[in-house]
Amino acid sequence: MLTSRLIPRSLRQLAPRLPAARPRVPAPPPQPTRPLTTSTTLRASYRRFGDSPRAPVRIESRSSVPSQGIPLFGNSSNPILSRFRRPPAIVYVLLGGGGIYYILHLEQVERTGRWRFMDVSKATETEMGQQGFAEVMGEYRNRVLPKSHHTSRYVQSVVRRIVESNGLEAGPGGWETFVVADDETRNAFVLPGGKIFVFSGILPVAQDADGLAVILGHEIAHQVARHSAERMSSMKVLFALSLLLESLGIDVGISRVLLNLVMTLPNSRKNESEADYIGLQLANAACFDPRSATGLWQRMGAAEGGGGKKGGVNVDFLSTHPASGKRVEKVTDWAEEIIRDRPSSCGPLERQASAFKTASRGLW
Secondary structure (H helix, E strand, O other): OOOOOOOOHHHHHHOOOOOOOOOOOOOOOOOOOOOOOOEEEEEOOOOOOOOOOOOEEEEEOHHHOOOOOOOOOOOOOOHHHHHHHOOOHHHHHHHHHHHHHHHHOEEEOOOOOOEEEOOOOHHHHHHHHHHHHHHHHHHHHHHEOOOOOHHHHHHHHHHHHHHHHHOOOOOOOOOEEEEEOOOOEOOEEEEOOOEEEEEHHHHHHHOOHHHHHHHHHHHHHHHHOOHHHHHHHHHHHHHHHHHHHHHHOOOOOHHHHHHHHHHHOOOOHHHHHHHHHHHHHHHHHOOOOOOHHHHHHHHHHHHHHOOOEOOOOOOOHHHHOOOOHHHHHHHHHHHHHHHHHOOOOOOOOHHHHHHHHHHOOOOO
16 A cells, blocks of 8 residues: 555656545435415516616515406496495485386376376476477578468368367467478478477478378377476486486496487387377378378388488478388387277268279269
């Protein structure tokens, strides 16, 4: 065995020096792992312009978020939903008072039995009609035919038969008929208070007295059923609902859209169907043939397709009275039902008289 004495000194300097042996230390016991919290703070390995040199970066751990769902109501960070769930006490008071007021002002339409909300007096309705009358006359005064004109007398005779046969009452001034000389306008309407306007352009669509009676009966029915006052009452309800939505903070413009629709469209489909039915009753009681409504609405549909000029007022006949196949079917069924109650005092129908004249070759 060689010893250090036998190894030259130069070789001993080149040999690597090994570290001295150290005593073995037992490994430390494993430390318990810390539970992962909802967020872990790390030092940023880089920083953006403007960041602090030692700004920590917070990384949210999605695995630690409890799966309990997001509350839809009562969330303090969303005041709209929070207020919707817990409205103030005044809202309950207004709702209760409004509900009682609504119920106390319910009434039935006399000729159909339909329930509706009505809180507009007849005096207010008449005043509204007077304002509308002034506006219409200011626009069409120069084109109104004289009372002595043959077209005016023809229209007045149909109106008189409908009013007198049904015992209809109008406002303080009574029923008045005005014929506007405008062959391009197919329009007819009745203002609250009994002011009737008929444009000459609708007479070819009516063709005869029976067709004109259906048109006038429809328009007079709106006045008899007080549809204009009903629309004003409905607008109040919609306005109150819009205020309620705004007080709850959840108004998204729906209330304003509804108000605009009600103000823009003077008649609703429900009112139109009701006016069709009542108008046929009025025409039948005046000894006109309600079955002429079928051909009338068919011709009206053809006139709509022809692009006729509309009237200059908000009660344009075509725009507020949509003609459709479904409407023709309804008036046809109603006419067959209503004509069974034709007054016995009425003479033969025009169709029967025409057939008799044809058979007798005009001897009678």
